[in-house]
Amino acid sequence: MPNYRQESNGDELESRLREVLREVVRIYVSSGEPVSSRTLAKSGAFQLSPASLRNVMADLEDLGYLHQPHTSAGRVPTDRGYRFFINHLMRSRRLTSHEREVIDGEVAKIGELDDVMHMTSRLLSKLSDQVGLVFMPTLRHIAMRSIDLILVAERRLMVVIVATNGVVVNRVIEIDDVLTREEAEGIGRHLSAEFVGLTLAQIRERLVTLMREERARFDRMWRRTLAVGAGAVEELLPSEHEIWVEGASSILSKPEFASADGEAMRKVLRAFEEKEKLVQILNHCLGEEGLQVVVGSESPFTGSYNFALVATSYGMIQPAGLVAVIGPTRMEYSRVLPLVEYLGKALGRKIEESSGESVP
Amino acid sequence: MPNYRQESNGDELESRLREVLREVVRIYVSSGEPVSSRTLAKSGAFQLSPASLRNVMADLEDLGYLHQPHTSAGRVPTDRGYRFFINHLMRSRRLTSHEREVIDGEVAKIGELDDVMHMTSRLLSKLSDQVGLVFMPTLRHIAMRSIDLILVAERRLMVVIVATNGVVVNRVIEIDDVLTREEAEGIGRHLSAEFVGLTLAQIRERLVTLMREERARFDRMWRRTLAVGAGAVEELLPSEHEIWVEGASSILSKPEFASADGEAMRKVLRAFEEKEKLVQILNHCLGEEGLQVVVGSESPFTGSYNFALVATSYGMIQPAGLVAVIGPTRMEYSRVLPLVEYLGKALGRKIEESSGESVP
């Protein structure tokens, strides 16, 4: 079951209020303009006059679910209103078969990890018309399935690591020794034999132990192996979380930005370009299981300009990372939530499958 | 010598006009506002009254170097004015030692190709306060220095190729056979022996010839090798040009956008997000040698919103790609040109050196 933010059971609002709140959210999300009692009456969802609806809306405002930008304006849901809507009122709309087809088709294409992530964030953005994000945290706590070395230049090795969650990472490191191609391959085999099945953090610990051992003093090959191993670990460990952000400009086409000045727009885009902050927030989400929604002021980032974040983890055996959508709080949750969920599953399956069964 | 766009010699403007044009460009670039005769007189560059300058400016307008947004406004350089300025009037300002230090420091950091490109585009953007671009074209015409295979899963191989220009590319391909690790390595050695020194395009041709040969009919290993080779080539050949774009949002902070509406901003950002068009333009620039400047209407892309592009190729032995800056035509060419040039050289050196001498 999706795990949104907790809130007491959903019975705390009498049915009349609930229906009005739902309708206000529905209309506001699709129009982008404050909802007036008259609009609400005309929507046909109620057999009530504007005047009656005004009373209900006033109640909802008192309870903190709606808000009036100014006296002579309609009403807009507050973060609290969205929260209640998401937790208790929303009816998820299933993805259309067309959407499923597009996703399945794109995901079926094979490609490098990088491309897959990129494509996924693109899909997220395109199908939700919001900002799409894919996040892959550091490898620190994921076990390695295989380790290979490739001689790229005289003192440069490419380390290729396949993790048990199917992620393939490669990185070029520099070494002190001059190696031949055969030596490099030999060292690779040694490393594999010694460290497969451990996480990077464990490998590092083990390296320290091994380096103290007697053996290293006498075996030249062994010493070299440890040196390369240490180099690789130090290079990979602090390796940044990777993050793919796509469609940031789609944010600007939202009506809430129509009146914003250039400075505000720039600020928002900067926030997406500087990915460190995003990483922070996503890292926080990574702890939780299942679908998560963070609305507006519930988080430091989203709070800044009434953004909402919809995220889910992907990866079946161990969560490998997150897929997410960021957009204005006024977003079509009933569409975005299933979309994020589906893409998360698709990406997870893709990664699992691409790693195949265990390697001989 | 930098190779800008050709234009007849620079003597076609009498000295008085030249000086005024230079000063107008200088002032406009730093202020962003149309330059009036009064501002020009106050700048101290001339011993002339506003009235005289008005005459000169009127001449420059007749000649098409300046333009008046409306009757009671000052003057702004036209594309033609910028062109003349860049070709004949500009005095490149040397990079400050601080800038050099920053660049050299960043470039010295080792990292994967991807990171290096990313960092370079970031530097370009940061130091020029414009949009920074790094472009790496397809591998089609670049010779391979080494080829390695790594078994990633039962039916998946990672192909790692080092090109003679120092670029390291890796990609996962799917194969029909089930291979052991040793077999994969063996096939890798075969491929290396056969194809090192050829370009991808040549490899493909050669594969066709080899497949027709008798030998393939009898040698199972050889057949497998060819199959894998063909798979890899087909996967790599159409592989897109890669492009790194950084700092798109900095465009929005330019005064020319202060009055622009959201729609215009969105359009511009979209242009940077959809990279295909950029690739087209950059591919065109790739033919030329040395520093290039394309101003405004001289190109279909830059024409759309008075953009200018400053580009140079990097890579010493063979041009490996381009580094470029895109910004409003009103940009500090005297700073941006040296910056692009320096970063292009730094990146080229970096790539050359990181590929080291030939591998045993």
Add this chain to the structure above:
DNA sequence: GTTTGGCACTCAGTGCGGAGGAGTGCTAAC
């Protein structure tokens, strides 16, 4: 007691006109 019509009130948005000001082109004097 819930619903509804009526009514006064608030307030953002719009359109208009006039004042202000920046800048030019032209002409006549130096």
Add this chain to the structure above:
DNA sequence: GTTAGCACTCCTCCGCACTGAGTGCCAAAC
């Protein structure tokens, strides 16, 4: 050739009144 003066243009800003959407409240109707 250079410059001061002057009339003219046209953009920009400001204040103003007007409009219309929307509310809150009250009293009557159901």
